[in-house]
């Protein structure tokens with residue numbers, strides 16, 4: 001399969017300084033570079049790419065353009081799976097402790113059972129194997145008409161089964177274990193890759 005891994009937030013021609021969400025890891029009230037969503041999604045993307053390639057898949061890494069353009073590019077390439085890479089955070093106006101203690105996988109609410117929901121479930125199953133996220137993985141259909149519309153905008157228009165992957169919260173104390181270094185965060189990328197692979201195998205009828 002060809003898997004598009006889109007490190008979103010970065011590479012927006014109309015918003016060059018977008019780094020996504022952040023978490024105040026050291027509690028100094030300042031937004032340090034290392035506390036940015038876009039830094040960690042880069043490492044998640046790379047670890048997912050390594051695992052997908054190891055499992056025999058091709059990877060189309062993306063990190064440039066408006067999202068609508070990226071979706072067109074993915075369609076043009078003819079990818080089999082598209083993943084918008086994100087991390088969650090409620091920091092900025094809300095007290096810590098109100099943050100979510102879960103990992104989220106959104107799929108296109110209009111997609112068929114064998115595509116969106118099945119792919120999301122397969123990824124969620126792998127994510128739920130991580131001790132920190134056991135029984136804390138949420139799978140949601142993304143739509144343009146409700147609170148999921150922002151997740152929907154990250155994947156809308158992609159013809160292949162598409163996922164918005166938000167495996168952890170940057171500002172939840174239980175999730176800090178992921179954001180220590182490149183090794184600690186790599187489990188989030190590997191879970192994504194294994195879930196995609198498992199879905200692909202199931203779709204081909206391989207057990």
Ligand SMILES: [Zn+2]
Nearest residue numbers: 020021086087
């Ligand atoms: Zn984001």
